[in-house]
Amino acid sequence: MSALETESELAKSAAAGGIDKQRYVRRIFSEIAPRYDLLNHMLSLNVDRAWRRRALQELAWQHHPDGLYLDLCAGTLDVAALLARQSGFDGQVVGADFAEPMLRAGQAKASRQVVLPVAADALDLPLSTGAARGAIVAFGLRNVADLDGALDEVMRVLMSGARLVILDFSTPRLAMVRALYEVYFHHVVPAIGGAVSGQSTAYRYLPRSVGHFPAPPELARRMEGAGFRRVRWYPLTLGIATVHVGERP
Ligand SMILES: C[S@@+](CC[C@H](N)C(=O)[O-])C[C@H]1O[C@@H](n2cnc3c(N)ncnc32)[C@H](O)[C@@H]1O
Numbered sequence: 577m578s579a580l581e582t583e584s585e586l587a588k589s590a591a592a593g594g595i596d597k598q599r600y601v602r603r604i605f606s607e608i609a610p611r612y613d614l615l616n617h618m619l620s621l622n623v624d625r626a627w628r629r630r631a632l633q634e635l636a637w638q639h640h641p642d643g644l645y646l647d648l649c650a651g652t653l654d655v656a657a658l659l660a661r662q663s664g665f666d667g668q669v670v671g672a673d674f675a676e677p678m679l680r681a682g683q684a685k686a687s688r689q690v691v692l693p694v695a696a697d698a699l700d701l702p703l704s705t706g707a708a709r710g711a712i713v714a715f716g717l718r719n720v721a722d723l724d725g726a727l728d729e730v731m732r733v734l735m736s737g738a739r740l741v742i743l744d745f746s747t748p749r750l751a752m753v754r755a756l757y758e759v760y761f762h763h764v765v766p767a768i769g770g771a772v773s774g775q776s777t778a779y780r781y782l783p784r785s786v787g788h789f790p791a792p793p794e795l796a797r798r799m800e801g802a803g804f805r806r807v808r809w810y811p812l813t814l815g816i817a818t819v820h821v822g823e824r825p
Pocket of ligand 1: 598601605648649650652653655673675697698699713719720721
């Protein structure tokens, strides 16, 4: 088997939750970190920015503008920096991610007084129980090897009444949209992603990981299973992405 075939097999297996998904995910994000933002905005035609803004509106941070918030799987800190820039926000945002090169690539986006980048695993957060007024995870939960474990850990660090907002890709339900989406995600994204980052298998992992991520009703059930209440979800841009919201009792 060639190195490329081996990489492709690893991507397939990691997306399905096999091999050591955690190690694979940390490695690919560490490798693509310098080109991550450029590719994100390019491949989504900048729609990702609007999706993050929409998801952030669900965090209800205005109720406690001076609180501590968690941006989980923060990557290059886009969501954390967006929250830090909101007019009236006077709190702090912990941006937790286990791929340090991603955090480093984004650290100039916000003041260190407001955004605190932390190298940490989603399954073992360095926050005390009930410390956070809210948590948001954008395009991250799909990559975590133990989804239920991560939901439990977020539940632990949230205060009573605090929200968890999840933004992630989903598979569109309309057949025509789905067909276009499949071509784009399975062919265009790996081609452009590979050419720009030099890591085509990382960009093959992306569509596969979406395919293996629970569909929105199932993710809502898993949130409820972890103890979240008032769980709701809605699609964005014809179901290419979905926002889930839940609350800690
Ligand atoms: C697609 S990026 C999303 C980054 C950012 N939230 C955004 O909106 O662009 C996914 C991130 O999840 C991180 N990640 C995956 N599994 C993780 C885990 N178990 N603990 C911490 N971070 C994790 C990866 O390192 C990566 O930076």
